[in-house]
Amino acid sequence: MFHRRPLVVLISAATCAVVLSLRAAAADSIPSVLVSRQLFTSEKLSIGDVVTLSANRAGADPRQFRVAGSYKPLPDPMRLGAVRHEVRMHLPDLINMTADPRDPMSSETVDAINIAITKDTKGGNTTKGKDTKSSDTDARTAETFAQDLATRLPGLIVRPTAVGADRAAPFIVLERFHLAIAIVTVIASSIFLLALMLMLVDERRSTVGILRLIGYRRSRILIYVFVEGLIIAAAGAAIGIVIAAAFQGGVNQFFQWRYDTALVFVRITPAIALRSISMAVPLGVLAAVASSWTLLRRDVFALTRR
Amino acid sequence: MIAARDLVKTFSMPAGPVHALRGVSLDIAVGEYLAIRGPSGCGKSTLLHILGCVDAPTSGALAFDGRLVQSLPDADRSALRLRGIGFVFQRFFLLPMLTAAENIDLPQAEAGIGREARRRRTAELLDYIGLSHRADHRPSQLSGGEAQRVAVARALANRPRLLLADEPTGELDRTTGEQIATLLDRVQRDGTALVVVTHDPAIAERAERTLMMRDGQITGEEERKVREGRG
Amino acid sequence: MNVTGRALVFAGRNLLRQPGRASVGILGIAAVGALLLDMLLLSRGLVVSFRDLLDSVGFDVRVLASDAAPMGGPRLPDAPIAVQQLAALPEVDEAMMVRFVDASVDETAAHKFVHFSMTAVDLGRRRPWTVKGGQDLDSAAGAAILLNPRLAEALHAKPADVVSIRVACVTERAALPPVTFRVSGIAEFPFDDATWLGGAASSDTVMRACGGGVVPADMILVASRESFGAEAAAAAIRRVRPDLHPVTNEEIVTRMQQQGFTYFRQISAVLSTITMLFGFLLITVLLTVSVNQRLGEIAALRALGFSRRRVAADVFWQSALLVGVGGVLALPLGFVLALWLDRILKAMPQIPATLHFFVFEPRALVWQAILLVVTAVLAALYPIRLVVTLPIAATLRNEVIG
Secondary structure (H helix, E strand, O other): OOOHHHHHHHHHHHHHHHHHHHHHHHHHOOOEEEEEHHHHHHOOOOOOOEEEEOOOOOOOOOEEEEEEEEEOOOOOHHHOOOOOOOEEEOHHHHHHHHOOOOOHHHHHOOOOOOOOOOOOOOOOOOOOOOOOOHHHHHHHHHHHHHHHHHHHOOOOOOOOOOOOOOOOOHHHHHHHHHHHHHHHHHHHHHHHHHHHHHHHHHHOHHHHHHHHHHOOOHHHHHHHHHHHHHHHHHHHHHHHHHHHHHHHHHHHHHHHHHHOOOOOOOOOOHHHHHHHHHHHHHHHHHHHHHHHHHHHOOOHHHHHOO | OEEEEEEEEEEOOOOOOEEEEEEEEEEEOOOOEEEEEOOOOOOHHHHHHHHOOOOOOOEEEEEEOOEEOOOOOHHHHHHHHHHOEEEEOOOOOOOOOOOHHHHHHHHHHHOOOOHHHHHHHHHHHHHHOOOHHHOOOOHHHOOHHHHHHHHHHHHOOOOOOEEEEEOOOOOOOHHHHHHHHHHHHHHHHOOOEEEEEOOOHHHHOOOOEEEEEEOOEEEEEEEOOOOOOOO | OOHHHHHHHHHHHHHHHOHHHHHHHHHHHHHHHHHHHHHHHHHHHHHHHHHHHHHHOOOOEEEEOOOOOOOOOOOEOOHHHHHHHHHOOOOEEEEEEEEEEEEEEEEOOOOEEEEEEEEEEOOOOOOOOEEEEEOOOOHHHOOEEEEOHHHHHHHOOOOOOEEEEEEEOOOOOOOOOOEEEEEEEEEEOOOOEOOOOEEEEEHHHHHHHOOOOOOOEOEEEEEEOOOOOHHHHHHHHHHHOOOOEEEEHHHHHHHHHHOOOHHHHHHHHHHHHHHHHHHHHHHHHHHHHHHHHOHHHHHHHHHHOOOHHHHHHHHHHHHHHHHHHHHHHHHHHHHHHHHHHHHHHHOOOOOEOOOOOOOOOHHHHHHHHHHHHHHHHHHHHHHHHHHHOOOHHHHHHHHHHO
């Protein structure tokens, strides 16, 4: 004889299991998408949410998709101000959503096919570890492949993705622009530095005059000026780099917040620091020596007279 | 012309207050020649600055032609110094980028006097001080005595009724100092009241009245026989 | 001469006392002033140039299938019907379909393909290009093409030459045979960049090259009637065809300002601020040191009767002279610098060759003058404060002791 209670529990558990498995089957039938971080945040989505997407502005023919996760879109300086509300889905799902039902071929059409060429496509010759200009080799290989494919399949447009050395990429152009601005600011800074040095030197007029009266040679005084200028310029350059490094984080945080991007706007590298020092120190020393020379070449009594 | 009553001047210093003047009272008549003497730090330059409306007393009253100076706004005090009072400094303070003539012209231009009138007055003053031939020379091209004479001429440019001189011969040698003293004599004889702070006996003995100061107070007064030519 | 005139002359004399220092100050202001002017030009240069570029095409409204950027969204499937409807509107003077297709020339002898972009338009009164050589397209002249100079060079083609072109049409799945085109002329297309290979042909010619099929349009260019204007035309289009998205030139410019040009506006704002700060620091330091070296002299002038206002005016006019002369020198420097920077930035890919980043506008000069005046005033504040609060008696005493 069966006890009633244990039988009820058993049936309930089985029912639950059936219901759960039915639900799982339904959930699995909803295709998944990845949502860009910006869209994920702005729409306050969570992983597992079911969203409705349509390829039609009016919202016609909507389809359901499950949010499988979010991704960070590749930061693109050329799209700095753009709001990156994007979704990535499996190609069949996209075709399913966008194909024109009146055109049977539309489900067989894509906009582009991306191709990655393997490195040892030519007769088993490997170039592993020996090619010091692998990027050039890849570019040439891609170009050759593109020509070959276009010949075999007329009507196809086949383009290598590598940018030729003679084409000015946006980054290179911006780098040149920034360099031009930097040159102008260095010139202006040098003028400022010269002004400061002239004033500093002028304040020491009587001191220099007395030293000359005592018998100090010009060259000896210039050496003092050189050493002092070197110390001041080196200290100034070092402090400048420290300040720039301290501000770097704040600048990046501000602009990353402002444009909702992961782009890094300012990066102080050892090479940049070294370049700054190599410009600042000689400029500082030159300004000190040049402005001191304008004083030293004057007559001794002109320096000491009130 | 000038009446000063119970002038007190205290400077607040980190080491403690310095009482430069401790209740000084004096009167200066029109055309009077007054010398103020005393050891260094006795307050004579401080007194001169207060009489010249360059500094304000901590307490006390100063009246110029019956007008209380402390109640005047800064612009009015500047106008009083420009037109009523002339200053001669120990260190001349001529503007180095201006010629002798231009230095004398400067306060006249500031007083709004027309160009032709200024030109006449400047020529007159250069002649007065005997430096007409150095009109276009800059201060760096003048000797100490010449520079101080130009400074006196500049102080007289707007015909002040009172000329204040603070150690006018302090940076000059004895001979040159005598020349300046003679010039100041002439200024006073021509009707300008003169108050001179000095260590130089050559200047002091020419004054009609000499005040002795010590520790911020007037300790004595000497009157000299009135010179010929003045009643 | 009034107080201002006297102070100005006096300030000039004071600056000439230290010609080296004054020269350096003026040069410094000239350098930063040049950069400031350029940043002011840059802040609106792209907008002004882009607006001029859009207007130069001759059409002031673009009709698209969605609110995506032109060529970035879906095509207009029923464009011929839409063109007829729009052209019938009283607010519209002319409507023209535009299609962009890919094309290539197969030079099998050299195994070299030249890919280019072809623009297919209805031949109306307005032509969105400028013919530089040969003749313009003529609907009666058969299969003719206009080449831009880069494409003509790449194909070694000149007017009257014959070129075999394969057109990649959207609706076709198989490769189409090449079609012979006669080169009608060489033309400049306003939106071509320095390396762009492009050409134009009539819509009929392109559709024939596509096997006679319908090629959806990428957009419809609309020119509004002068008495109505672009806004009215766009509103009328929305009423008649609410499914279409008309966008005026001004709206495109606004969108580009908010997205595409934002980097340059930011850098313009940042560098303008830095240059003003630089100029402010330079003048403040110069004047403050100058005042500190002349304290006795200033105290003597105050003792002689110069008012506070008078000595302050002297300092102010020194600042004004340094900044003013430097600012004037900054103009030619700024123009030369702008030419250089513009040349650098125009090398950016996909930037139309006729677009400029630095465009001269009188308002930039006005703004520069205003900002330099502000700089001069602010820079003079601290040294003015020094002279007006100068204790005359104490300074005279210190000068004697010193």
